[in-house]
Amino acid sequence: MSMPxxxxxxxxxxxxCLRCDAPDESGVARCSPCIQHHRNVRExxxxxxxxxxxxxxxxxIMAMAAxxxxxxxxxxxxxxxxxQQRLAGALVGKRAKASTDDIEALFEQQRxxxxxxxxxxxxxxxxxxxxxxxAKEAQAMGEETWVLQGEENEHYGARTVPSKPIQKVDxxxxxxxxxxxxxxxxxxxxxxQDLDEEAAEIFEALxxxxxxxxxxxxxxxxxxxxxxxxDDLEF
Numbered sequence: 431m432s433m434p435x436x437x438x439x440x441x442x443x444x445x446x447c448l449r450c451d452a453p454d455e456s457g458v459a460r461c462s463p464c465i466q467h468h469r470n471v472r473e474x475x476x477x478x479x480x481x482x483x484x485x486x487x488x489x490x491i492m493a494m495a496a497x498x499x500x501x502x503x504x505x506x507x508x509x510x511x512x513x514q515q516r517l518a519g520a521l522v523g524k525r526a527k528a529s530t531d532d533i534e535a536l537f538e539q540q541r542x543x544x545x546x547x548x549x550x551x552x553x554x555x556x557x558x559x560x561x562x563x564x565a566k567e568a569q570a571m572g573e574e575t576w577v578l579q580g581e582e583n584e585h586y587g588a589r590t591v592p593s594k595p596i597q598k599v600d601x602x603x604x605x606x607x608x609x610x611x612x613x614x615x616x617x618x619x620x621x622x623q624d625l626d627e628e629a630a631e632i633f634e635a636l637x638x639x640x641x642x643x644x645x646x647x648x649x650x651x652x653x654x655x656x657x658x659x660x661d662d663l664e665f
Contacts, residue, residue: 433521435461442496442629443468448517476628480635493636496629613641 433454434444446468452460475492478485494501498511563571617637621630 435465437465438468440626440629441468441472442492445495445498445514448514472629476632489632489636493633496633609645613638613645617641
């Protein structure tokens with residue numbers, strides 16, 4: 431078992447390093463051709479037809495291997511993904527237990543750190559926040575602020591009458607939220623930012639497809655419920 435190389439992590443194939451029998455040393459000659467081979471595999475998957483079932487399966491397995499904690503509930507591959515996480519955890523050294531002095535030092539550091547309040551420190555630049563206005567000054571300011579000029583008073587409170595009739599907008603074909611755009615945004619946000627561009631596109635496409643599939647399942651279920659309710663109302 432070897433510590434995953436950075437290049438393999440960026441490609442999404444760090445699981446191979448965890449199961450490699452090469453010595454866990456930097457500069458091993460065996461790593462370079464292995465990384466190049468996996469880079470070729472990744473490029474092949476990126477250029478593969480999106481509708482090909484074999485390549486689609488390969489992309490899904492690649493996504494599972496890259497982020498095992500998100501897919502360890504899978505009925506088929508869950509056990510292997512849990513084992514992969516166990517292997518990765520075995521390479522991480524145990525954290526030293528925090529002592530009482532460490533905890534007290536952390537609390538003192540938090541107390542000394544000044545918390546900035548955006549509303550009070552930045553937005554509130556009122557010159558009277560420390561000393562309120564006198565009653566006479568406040569009254570004079572209010573009268574000066576809210577008094578209406580003659581031309582303004584003429585139309586104050588009057589109803590706006592449009593010069594042209596406003597046509598009603600047809601909203602029958604509008605579904606409201608753009609669900610496709612929303613799913614793409616969430617898929618992009620859920621993709622690991624440490625991956626390179628091509629690998630990120632693969633994982634983003636898989637996440638988008640899963641979200642769209644779940645949305646279609648929900649629509650189908652809601653349609654069935656609506657049909658059941660409509661049937662009950664007919665009796």
